[in-house]
Amino acid sequence: MRVLVVEDEPEIRAALAQSLREGGYAVDEAADGNDGLYKAQSWDYDAIVLDLMIPGIDGWQLLKRLRKTKKIPVLILSARDTVPDRVQGLDLGADDYLVKPFVLAELHARLRALIRRAAGQAKPQIEAGGAVIDLKARNVSREGQVVDLTAREFAIVEMLALRRGEVVSRTQLYDHLFDENDDSLSNLLDVHISNIRKKLGKDFITTRRGQGYLLDD
Amino acid sequence: MLWYGGLILIVVAGLGGMLTYRTYLDAQRRIDARLESAAQVLEAGLTAFPAHELDPDEPQPPPPKKGKPPPPGRKKREDFLELLELPRDLRGYYAIWKHDDELVKAEGIEEIAIPKRIFEEEPSYWEDDDVRELTRRGPHQTQILVGMPTAKELGDVKQFALRVLFLSLAAVTFGMIGGWAIAVRMIRPIADISAAASKISADNLVERIDVDRLESELAGLGNVLNDTFARLESAFARQKQFTADASHELRTPLAILQAQAELALSRNREPAEYRITIEKCLKAAQRMTHLVEGLLTLARSDAGQPLASTTVSLHQVAVECLTQMKPLAEEKKVTLTAALEHVDVPGDADAILQVMLNLVGNAIRFNKPEGTVHLSVSATPAEAVLSVRDTGLGIPEADRAQLFERFYRVDKARSRAAGGTGLGLAICKALVEAQRGTIACQSQENVGTTFEVRLPRFFV
Numbered sequence: 001m002r003v004l005v006v007e008d009e010p011e012i013r014a015a016l017a018q019s020l021r022e023g024g025y026a027v028d029e030a031a032d033g034n035d036g037l038y039k040a041q042s043w044d045y046d047a048i049v050l051d052l053m054i055p056g057i058d059g060w061q062l063l064k065r066l067r068k069t070k071k072i073p074v075l076i077l078s079a080r081d082t083v084p085d086r087v088q089g090l091d092l093g094a095d096d097y098l099v100k101p102f103v104l105a106e107l108h109a110r111l112r113a114l115i116r117r118a119a120g121q122a123k124p125q126i127e128a129g130g131a132v133i134d135l136k137a138r139n140v141s142r143e144g145q146v147v148d149l150t151a152r153e154f155a156i157v158e159m160l161a162l163r164r165g166e167v168v169s170r171t172q173l174y175d176h177l178f179d180e181n182d183d184s185l186s187n188l189l190d191v192h193i194s195n196i197r198k199k200l201g202k203d204f205i206t207t208r209r210g211q212g213y214l215l216d217d
Numbered sequence: 218m219l220w221y222g223g224l225i226l227i228v229v230a231g232l233g234g235m236l237t238y239r240t241y242l243d244a245q246r247r248i249d250a251r252l253e254s255a256a257q258v259l260e261a262g263l264t265a266f267p268a269h270e271l272d273p274d275e276p277q278p279p280p281p282k283k284g285k286p287p288p289p290g291r292k293k294r295e296d297f298l299e300l301l302e303l304p305r306d307l308r309g310y311y312a313i314w315k316h317d318d319e320l321v322k323a324e325g326i327e328e329i330a331i332p333k334r335i336f337e338e339e340p341s342y343w344e345d346d347d348v349r350e351l352t353r354r355g356p357h358q359t360q361i362l363v364g365m366p367t368a369k370e371l372g373d374v375k376q377f378a379l380r381v382l383f384l385s386l387a388a389v390t391f392g393m394i395g396g397w398a399i400a401v402r403m404i405r406p407i408a409d410i411s412a413a414a415s416k417i418s419a420d421n422l423v424e425r426i427d428v429d430r431l432e433s434e435l436a437g438l439g440n441v442l443n444d445t446f447a448r449l450e451s452a453f454a455r456q457k458q459f460t461a462d463a464s465h466e467l468r469t470p471l472a473i474l475q476a477q478a479e480l481a482l483s484r485n486r487e488p489a490e491y492r493i494t495i496e497k498c499l500k501a502a503q504r505m506t507h508l509v510e511g512l513l514t515l516a517r518s519d520a521g522q523p524l525a526s527t528t529v530s531l532h533q534v535a536v537e538c539l540t541q542m543k544p545l546a547e548e549k550k551v552t553l554t555a556a557l558e559h560v561d562v563p564g565d566a567d568a569i570l571q572v573m574l575n576l577v578g579n580a581i582r583f584n585k586p587e588g589t590v591h592l593s594v595s596a597t598p599a600e601a602v603l604s605v606r607d608t609g610l611g612i613p614e615a616d617r618a619q620l621f622e623r624f625y626r627v628d629k630a631r632s633r634a635a636g637g638t639g640l641g642l643a644i645c646k647a648l649v650e651a652q653r654g655t656i657a658c659q660s661q662e663n664v665g666t667t668f669e670v671r672l673p674r675f676f677v
Contacts, residue, residue, distance in 0.1 A: 015476035079468035
């Protein structure tokens with residue numbers, strides 16, 4: 001999953017980005033509203049974490065303009081805690097609102113919920129291809145046994161599980177699994193897929209030649 | 218409302234009564250005039266009588282000779298009586314008596330007794346319910362009584378009185394209704410004003426009185442109130458903005474602390490990583506301290522807490538400031554110059570030092586590399602002038618008006634990177650004004666900025 005963090009306070013941005021990366025997300029960063037809007041419109045992020053009081057266009061403006069074209073889940077992260085601020089934020093199209101100072105664990109949980117709901121998934125556990133994918137614990141288990149996957153491997157499984165029954169192209173996988181600073185070597189994806197197949201069985205992921213990958217229901 | 222109605226009633230009743238009474242007197246005077254003229258007619262008739270016919274003191278004319286006809290032209294008593302005629306429209310009656318109470322003639326009346334008052338020298342009037350009579354002496358010691366019915370004349374008066382009464386009641390009713398209507402009309406705008414005013418609260422300050430619908434005096438009041446509301450609104454808006462800014466500024470370092478600490482604890486880290494985290498936390502705590510100090514200084518000055526007032530040597534304070542700022546200037550490669558006179562002002566040395574540190578600090582931080590900052594202390598007869606001139610980028614004109622406002626930053630990112638709280642100049646202004654001084658800023662873009670503080674040398 002790839003998220004965008006729009007936050008002008010460098011220390012908070014750095015901590016957020018690091019924490020999200022450690023949580024298995026690909027993270028892009030923007031320090032002001034203009035950069036944030038540009039990035040948000042250029043990529044299909046799985047979620048955006050948005051501060052309101054930022055230089056350039058402010059968070060509200062960014063949200064308003066973004067909502068003209070994109071329905072990406074947006075979580076507002078702001079020091080503005082009054083009810084009118086929260087109401088305005090949600091009414092402009094934000095999906096969630098978290099007040100600073102915040103607990104990282106809560107931010108993670110809210111982001112997971114936003115991404116899950118955007119994929120039409122209500123439960124944090126997904127059963128697919130004969131395995132149970134736990135989005136919260138970030139692991140996959142087969143017949144009650146937890147299978148040891150790397151963060152990248154899990155991210156691929158997570159993405160395919162959230163869109164199970166759908167063919168996910170290689171480009172989509174790249175776009176959602178690597179951030180702007182990753183060197184996305186194309187064969188790396190094949191390596192990850194083959195590793196997953198080794199761990200979860202040959203048939204766990206189906207390859208559609210020239211189209212992409214598929215996880216059966 | 219009631220007393221007002223009562224007042225109208227009294228006034229109208231008084232006027233109506235007076236009018237009716239005047240009309241009654243007029244009617245009576247008219248009656249008397251007619252009685253008088255009737256009496257004069259009768260008198261004229263009586264005068265034509267031969268005196269001896271009426272007056273016993275007059276010598277009798279010799280009796281007429283028998284067989285001789287009376288001399289021609291001589292008239293009989295009956296002929297004279299014929300002359301006694303009342304004006305026809307009087308519809309009255311009269312009686313004439315000789316001095317010995319013998320009735321000479323009565324007309325228009327069946328029976329009449331001689332009234333006692335008839336012997337009075339002066340003419341006199343008498344009336345009862347439906348007639349009025351005049352009695353007076355006539356020629357040849359006769360007594361004349363003329364009377365007329367008053368029903369018609371007084372009936373007119375009565376009718377007039379009724380009309381007045383009716384009109385009065387109408388006037389009172391109309392007055393009450395009209396008064397009420399006017400009162401309502403006058404009171405409604407006041408009620409509107411009070412309704413608008415009562416809707417105004419801390420949560421709703423946009424309400425205004427609709428001045429266009431008011432009469433000029435009330436419109437004046439409405440305008441005054443609207444101005445007050447506008448001032449209140451802007452004061453509240455500023456307060457709200459300040460609270461929002463303050464909470465944002467206070468929460469940000471807290472958010473840094475929270476996020477950094479949580480991140481560090483989320484898994485096992487290398488000692489170097491912990492070190493970085495702790496350094497970041499320390500920086501956030503320092504930032505928080507700096508901010509809280511600033512907010513407290515402002516809160517104290519808002520509360521009007523007086524500063525110390527001793528004799529302060531500006532020279533000494535400026536030297537102290539330069540000493541403290543030297544490391545920063547060296548770090549930023551900025552040259553510090555100074556021209557310091559020996560001037561004393563009454564005031565608080567710590568506050569003045571804080572102002573100077575703030576201004577010089579800003580001048581160094583926002584200067585160009587290899588720039589200069591010039592601090593000068595001079596004096597006019599009444600004021601000490603402290604100025605800080607830099608060779609920085611200058612402040613755009615659009616920003617200058619808000620420069621001294623709390624949390625106002627010309628360049629947000631740069632100010633934050635330099636560790637600014639956005640309160641420095643607001644604090645300077647508060648501290649200078651607490652010592653009855655003024656602070657002003659002159660700036661030219663790409664040339665530099667000069668801040669000038671003027672402090673009174675003597676308290677009046």
